[in-house]
Structures are given as structure tokens and as C-alpha cells.
Amino acid sequence: MKAVCWQGKKKVSVERVPDPRILNPRDAIVRVTSTAICGSDLHLYNGFNPAMMRGDILGHEFMGEVVEVGSGIRDLRVGDRVIVPFAIACGNCLNCQESLFSLCENSNPNAWMAEKLWGYSSCGMFGYSHLTGGYAGGQAEYVRVPFADVGAFRVENGLSDDQVLFLTDIFPTGYMAAENCDIKAGQTIAVWGAGPVGLFSIKSAFLLGAERVIAIDRFPERLRLAREAGAETLNYEECDIREGLDYLTAGRGPDACIDAVGLEAHGDSIQYAYDRAKQALSMETDRPIALREAILCCRNGGIVSVPGVYAGFLDKIPFGSVMNRSLAIRTGQTHVHRYVQPLLKHIEDGDIDPSFLITHHLSLDDAAAGYDIFSNKQDGCVKVVMHPN
Amino acid sequence: MALQEAVLEPGVRDFDIQPHRPRRGTVAENDSMNRALGWFSVGLGLTQLVAPRELARFIGIPDQPFLLRFLGMREISSGIGILTKKEPSNWLWSRVAGDVMDLALLGIALKSDESNRNKVLMAAAGVAGVTALDWMASRQSSEASGRILGLKTRDGMIAGRTAMTINRDRAELYRFWRDLENLPRFMNQIQSVHRRDERISRWVAKGPAGVRLEWDAETVDDRPGERISWRSLPGSRVENRGAVEFEDAPGGEGTEVRLRMEYRPPAGVAGALVAKLIGQEPEQQMREDLRRFKRLMETGEIPTTDGQPSGRSMMRRDRKYER
Ligand SMILES: NC(=O)c1ccc[n+]([C@@H]2O[C@H](COP(=O)([O-])OP(=O)(O)OC[C@H]3O[C@@H](n4cnc5c(N)ncnc54)[C@H](O)[C@@H]3O)[C@@H](O)[C@H]2O)c1
Numbered sequence: 001m002k003a004v005c006w007q008g009k010k011k012v013s014v015e016r017v018p019d020p021r022i023l024n025p026r027d028a029i030v031r032v033t034s035t036a037i038c039g040s041d042l043h044l045y046n047g048f049n050p051a052m053m054r055g056d057i058l059g060h061e062f063m064g065e066v067v068e069v070g071s072g073i074r075d076l077r078v079g080d081r082v083i084v085p086f087a088i089a090c091g092n093c094l095n096c097q098e099s100l101f102s103l104c105e106n107s108n109p110n111a112w113m114a115e116k117l118w119g120y121s122s123c124g125m126f127g128y129s130h131l132t133g134g135y136a137g138g139q140a141e142y143v144r145v146p147f148a149d150v151g152a153f154r155v156e157n158g159l160s161d162d163q164v165l166f167l168t169d170i171f172p173t174g175y176m177a178a179e180n181c182d183i184k185a186g187q188t189i190a191v192w193g194a195g196p197v198g199l200f201s202i203k204s205a206f207l208l209g210a211e212r213v214i215a216i217d218r219f220p221e222r223l224r225l226a227r228e229a230g231a232e233t234l235n236y237e238e239c240d241i242r243e244g245l246d247y248l249t250a251g252r253g254p255d256a257c258i259d260a261v262g263l264e265a266h267g268d269s270i271q272y273a274y275d276r277a278k279q280a281l282s283m284e285t286d287r288p289i290a291l292r293e294a295i296l297c298c299r300n301g302g303i304v305s306v307p308g309v310y311a312g313f314l315d316k317i318p319f320g321s322v323m324n325r326s327l328a329i330r331t332g333q334t335h336v337h338r339y340v341q342p343l344l345k346h347i348e349d350g351d352i353d354p355s356f357l358i359t360h361h362l363s364l365d366d367a368a369a370g371y372d373i374f375s376n377k378q379d380g381c382v383k384v385v386m387h388p389n
Numbered sequence: 390m391a392l393q394e395a396v397l398e399p400g401v402r403d404f405d406i407q408p409h410r411p412r413r414g415t416v417a418e419n420d421s422m423n424r425a426l427g428w429f430s431v432g433l434g435l436t437q438l439v440a441p442r443e444l445a446r447f448i449g450i451p452d453q454p455f456l457l458r459f460l461g462m463r464e465i466s467s468g469i470g471i472l473t474k475k476e477p478s479n480w481l482w483s484r485v486a487g488d489v490m491d492l493a494l495l496g497i498a499l500k501s502d503e504s505n506r507n508k509v510l511m512a513a514a515g516v517a518g519v520t521a522l523d524w525m526a527s528r529q530s531s532e533a534s535g536r537i538l539g540l541k542t543r544d545g546m547i548a549g550r551t552a553m554t555i556n557r558d559r560a561e562l563y564r565f566w567r568d569l570e571n572l573p574r575f576m577n578q579i580q581s582v583h584r585r586d587e588r589i590s591r592w593v594a595k596g597p598a599g600v601r602l603e604w605d606a607e608t609v610d611d612r613p614g615e616r617i618s619w620r621s622l623p624g625s626r627v628e629n630r631g632a633v634e635f636e637d638a639p640g641g642e643g644t645e646v647r648l649r650m651e652y653r654p655p656a657g658v659a660g661a662l663v664a665k666l667i668g669q670e671p672e673q674q675m676r677e678d679l680r681r682f683k684r685l686m687e688t689g690e691i692p693t694t695d696g697q698p699s700g701r702s703m704m705r706r707d708r709k710y711e712r
């Protein structure tokens with residue numbers, strides 16, 4: 001089959017590789033119909049994860065049709081149309097039973113490695129480096145889905161791929177980010193990053209009852225989508241964000257701040273140069289520019305919700321601000337499974353049409369171009385969906 | 390009860406199964422040498438991390454940035470360990486481990502056509518010199534502690550312990566373990582266990598370098614739903630003993646399982662060190678065995694990626710990192 005393989009920093013290529021096969025009783029094989037590139041893939045693409053190996057198959061936002069099931073699968077049939085959460089979860093361990101699916105204790109075969117870096121391991125994930133299991137991803141014609149009885153959700157034919165694909169990751173991720181803000185009527189939420197995760201955070205914050213959402217980014221097309229979603233916007237290249245938010249909230253600060261940027265934050269200040277230099281020297285793994293700002297801007301007693309991905313060690317986090325101002329930090333890889341049904345319902349009810357942010361449909365063969373424009377935010381790119389054919 | 394039989398005693402839960410008290414002064418006497426080695430580690434590690442390609446070029450080996458970066462992380466952590474730990478012996482041993490690994494890599498590099506022989510030999514000489522220093526420093530400070538390279542040892546036996554909570558009934562876990570013939574399903578090193586009678590069983594394991602090892606073991610203690618302990622019969626090629634205990638986890642969170650084992654490594658402690666260098670650290674292996682047990686009991690299977698496709702499928706195996 002054809003698959004998108006990581007070949008090194010800023011290099012992916014479509015390769016012919018063997019078809020996946022059933023390895024465990026609870027596996028299924030899915031023929032992929034749509035597969036997206038995520039902001040998280042960019043962290044791998046840009047070489048921020050040392051546990052990538054040349055030849056790893058990328059991709060964790062995908063859906064398709066079941067073509068084979070293992071002997072342990074009962075409820076799934078060949079021909080079923082399914083979406084598959086990026087987090088791999090067994091459904092049996094204590095964390096899975098508490099709906100903390102991205103903390104599944106059993107799905108990461110390389111848990112020992114994550115334990116060395118993080119203390120304990122997260123779940124296994126598709127196409128997301130050997131630290132989270134080294135599972136072959138879904139930017140391919142076929143993909144093996146472990147624990148498919150828990151991790152493959154049937155969707156009816158009434159909705160298009162474009163409408164349901166993002167249930168695999170970014171819609172639940174934005175939703176969980178907003179849910180983590182414990183939004184009460186009348187509250188103001190600030191969102192750093194108007195990329196796919198930021199945009200879904202904005203929509204979800206409104207779904208959950210926010211009065212106002214203020215979005216921060218620098219790309220006009222992204223800020224426009226944010227405004228179309230009902231947010232007010234600030235361009236961080238044109239104004240001082242703390243000052244702007246302080247003014248807009250009349251000196252209180254946003255009730256909650258969402259960092260939907262993550263470890264590759266961009267900036268135009270000396271801070272940015274500092275973090276880039278440290279990153280280049282491997283003295284810091286992540287550039288937490290948005291996170292620092294989100295902490296400093298947040299209202300006293302407020303919540304900083306962090307869907308943006310961080311991998312290792314962060315410098316100059318104003319923890320004194322967190323402590324002295326009673327801030328709470330909420331974060332995590334998304335527990336996708338617990339949001340699929342409720343969010344599917346929102347889509348069916350017409351509350352939201354997640355396809356609004358797709359700017360590019362490409363053939364899987366053009367993956368290299370897709371990564372390039374999405375990474376460099378060229379050509380007005382907000383979200384790339386690819387199709388093997 | 391002799392001291393070395395302690396592992397068979399109940400109370401696996403007691404964390405400090407082998408108290409050791411460093412002799413006072415030993416560490417301080419070697420302070421300045423330790424510190425110098427610590428800084429050397431940090432410096433080398435940083436170079437490996439920051440400039441793996443340049444370093445590879447400098448010492449004349451093929452360009453393998455991931456490997457060099459990984460070695461770099463290890464160097465830095467052992468350097469920091471040496472510089473900050475009050476009792477640095479295992480960190481020092483990890484320096485020795487690192488040195489041996491570097492020498493082995495240089496050895497491999499020497500064989501590859503892509504390398505520049507002279508440069509590699511120079512680098513090897515440098516590493517060998519530092520190895521000697523490391524060896525001296527670690528010998529001196531580990532005499533006091535009973536730990537060699539993070540290996541816990543007593544009387545030439547390697548000791549390990551590990552624990553995990555399993556979301557299953559205590560009785561069920563006990564039953565599965567009690568049927569010793571099940572053990573090879575989750576213990577990677579064990580190829581088979583055959584029952585001879587109620588008490589005695591025959592074990593076959595794959596030892597270092599694929600050597601087949603066999604011994605007879607007896608079940609010492611068997612308390613249904615609570616604990617099982619075993620030891621090899623006198624005269625066995627691989628002297629070993631162990632115990633597993635099952636206890637209800639608080640709050641109805643399943644069962645706490647604690648495993649302790651001791652064995653006399655077939656090739657001596659030195660052999661065990663070599664095994665550790667190639668990634669077979671005994672306590673880590675115990676932990677992975679217990680983890681596989683947990684996974685098998687909770688999910689009915691053991692998650693793996695062994696056999697999945699990748700863009701490097703020309704390689705026979707695609708299981709680089711699973712332990
Ligand atoms: N928690 C999860 O499970 C999960 C799931 C999916 C994605 N993520 C993470 O969410 C983050 C965003 O993903 P995405 O797909 O939206 O990626 P993206 O790269 O498309 O979006 C990031 C946006 O942040 C903006 N940005 C950069 N620096 C900024 C700054 N200093 N201030 C404000 N905005 C800034 C960029 O202009 C861009 O629009 C990534 O870190 C990704 O890994 C997390």
C-alpha cells in the first residue's frame with residue numbers, strides 16, 4: 001500500500017510499504033477514505049520529537065471502512081464505516097473505565113520509554129513516535145486499529161467524511177479545552193491560536209455558554225474564521241496582548257485562557273529568539289511563549305486550559321503568577337472516546353458543521369506538499385484533508 | 390532464616406528489602422575526581438545532543454543523529470547524577486556503561502567502510518582512558534553501597550522488585566499465576582515451565598546470547614489468593630528465587646501485585662552488566678514482565694507493533710523499542 005513516511009526533519013514522502021495485518025485478536029484493518037494533517041503532526045515534521053525513526057508512518061486523524069476484523073471483535077463488521085480516535089485505549093483498565101482514555105494503561109507498548117521521560121506513560125497513539133508506541137499511522141491506504149472494539153466508532157452514511165472526520169481529534173480537543181474552563185454564563189474566554197484546535201475551542205466555548213470569546217493569532221484568514229465563529233480577535237503582531245485583553249475585559253482579565261498553540265509558538269519578541277536558541281541547543285524542548293502569556297493574562301482565580309501539546313521541558317514559566325493568583329492549570333491529551341457520541345449528536349442536530357475549516361483536499365500522493373503549506377501557513381491553509389485512491 | 394532467603398519471606402510490600410549504608414567519607418574523598426567526570430559527561434552529552442552530525446564527522450563514524458542524541462541524553466543525565474547525588478555510585482557505573490557502549494559503537498564503526506579508521510582509533514583511545522578513570526571512581530564508591538550500575542546485588546545475586554495495580558480480582562490473578570505453565574505467556578525470558586508434581590517444576594529460559602538455560606524449581610510458599618514464592622533446587626545452573634504477592638487495592642481499584650526476584654546471573658555480575666548494556670536491565674525486564682501480565686489479564690492480549698508495516702520494511706524486525 002501507499003503510506004506517508006517520516007524521513008527526517010521537514011521531510012515526508014509517500015512510500016510503498018507492506019499492507020498491515022491483524023496482529024492481535026482485538027485488531028481491525030480499516031481502508032482509509034479521508035485522513036487529515038494535524039498541528040501535532042507538525043511537531044514531528046519539524047523535528048521536535050527525538051523518538052521518531054526514519055520510515056515511521058504518520059497520521060492520527062483518519063476514517064474509513066472496516067475490511068478485516070480479528071477473532072476477538074464482535075460488534076464490528078466488514079464494510080462498516082468508522083471514525084477512529086487518535087488515542088488508543090483498551091477500555092478495560094482503571095483509567096479507561098474512568099473515561100480517561102488518553103491515559104490508558106495498556107495501549108503503549110513502549111510505556112517504559114515514556115516512564116523515563118514523564119514518570120508514567122500516556123496511552124499509545126497512532127503515528128505519533130515511539131514514545132507513544134510507534135504505531136503505524138493513518139496517512140496510508142490501510143491502517144491497523146488495535147482495540148477496535150473500543151476505538152472504532154460506526155457512523156451512518158447520512159453525514160459526509162468532511163463532517164465527521166474531525167471527531168477523531170481536533171473537535172473533541174477543542175471541546176475538552178473549553179470544557180476544562182468550567183464556563184459559567186457571562187464569562188469571557190481567550191484563545192491563543194486560531195488554528196484548527198483554536199477554532200474548535202472557540203465554537204465549543206460558545207456551545208458551552210461563554211458570553212464572549214477573544215481569539216489571538218496573526219494570520220488574517222484564521223482570524224477571519226474566528227470572527228465568523230463569533231469571536232472578537234487580536235493580532236499579536238499589531239498589539240500588546242496583555243494590554244488588549246486587559247482593556248477588553250475592563251481590568252479583570254479573561255475568566256479562562258486556552259493555549260491552543262503548543263510547543264512551536266511563534267513570536268516577534270526577544271523571548272522568541274531566546275526560546276529558539278535554547279531549543280536549537282537542546283536546552284529546552286518546547287517554546288512556551290503562548291503559555292507564558294496565557295498565564296499572565298488570566299483573571300485572578302481563573303483557569304488556564306492547555307490543549308496545545310508540550311513534550312518535555314519548559315523554561316521561564318511564571319509559576320509565581322499561578323501560585324499567588326490561585327490559577328488552575330488543566331491539560332491533557334484528549335480523551336477522545338468520551339466525546340465522540342455527544343459531539344456526533346451536535347453535528348447531527350446541526351449545531352455545528354466541522355467541515356468549515358477545511359481549505360485543502362489533496363490526494364495522499366501530494367502529502368509532502370500538504371505538510372509544506374500547512375506548516376508554513378501558505379496559500380491560506382487552515383486544514384488539509386487527504387484521500388488515498 | 391539466612392539473610393539471603395529474605396526474599397522468600399512475606400512482606401514483599403516492605404520497600405527497603407536490602408538496607409545498605411554507605412561508609413562515611415568514601416564519597417567525599419573522591420569528590421574532585423567525581424566532579425571532573427561529571428562535568429566531562431555533561432560536556433560530552435551536550436556535544437552529542439547539539440551537534441551529533443559534527444561529532445560523528447569529528448570521530449569519523451557514520452551519521453546517526455538519533456543514536457548520538459540518545460547517548461547524549463544518557464551522558465548528561467549520568468553527569469548530572471554524578472554532580473548532584475550525595476551517593477553517586479550507580480551514576481558512576483552508568484558512566485562506565487556509557488563508555489563501554491561508546492567503545493562498542495566505535496568498534497562497529499571501525500568495521501564499517503564509511504568510517505575513517507585513524508579518527509576512530511583516536512577517539513577510542515580517548516574513551517578508553519576515561520573508561521579507566523570511571524572504573525576506578527565507581528569501584529571506590531560502589532564498594533560502600535551494594536549497587537553496581539543500578540543493579541541491586543547481594544552476595545553476587547542480582548535483586549529486583551517491581552509492583553503494579555491490576556484491575557482484576559485477586560483470586561483470578563493468583564489462579565493464572567499459580568498455573569506456572571502460563572508464565573511464558575508474559576515472561577519474555579522464560580520459554581517453558583513444566584510441572585513435575587505439585588511442588589517441583591522444570592524451567593527453560595533463554596539466557597544471554599540465546600543460550601538455553603534449564604533448572605528445577607520448587608514452590609516454597611503457596612497461599613491461595615495471597616502469595617506464591619519459589620526457589621531453584623540446590624545445584625541448579627541458575628540459582629534464583631522469587632515471590633509474588635496479591636493484595637486488594639484500596640478503593641476497589643483491583644489488585645496490587647508485587648514481585649520480587651533474585652538470581653545468580655549465569656555469567657556472573659559482569660555478564661549481567663553486559664546484558665544491561667544491551668538493554669536488558671533485570672529490574673526493567675521484571676517490570677515489563679509484570680506489565681505484560683497486567684495487560685494480558687486486563688485486555689486479554691498484549692499490545693504490540695511487532696509485524697506492522699513501516700517505510701523501512703526491508704529490515705526484518707520492526708520492534709526497535711519494545712522491551
Ligand atoms: N491535546 C490534544 O490532544 C491535541 C490534539 C490535537 C492538537 N493538539 C495541539 O494543539 C496545537 C494546535 O494545533 P493546530 O492543529 O491548531 O495547529 P496549527 O499549527 O494549525 O495552529 C497553531 C496556531 O497558533 C498560532 N500561533 C503561533 N504562535 C502564537 C502566539 N505566540 N500567540 C498566538 N497564536 C500563535 C499560529 O499562527 C497558528 O495559527 C498543537 O500544539 C497541537 O499539537 C493537541
Ligand SMILES: [Zn+2]
Pocket residue numbers: 038039040041060061086169170
Ligand atoms: Zn492531532
Ligand SMILES: [Zn+2]
Pocket residue numbers: 089090091092093094095096103104105106107
Ligand atoms: Zn485502558
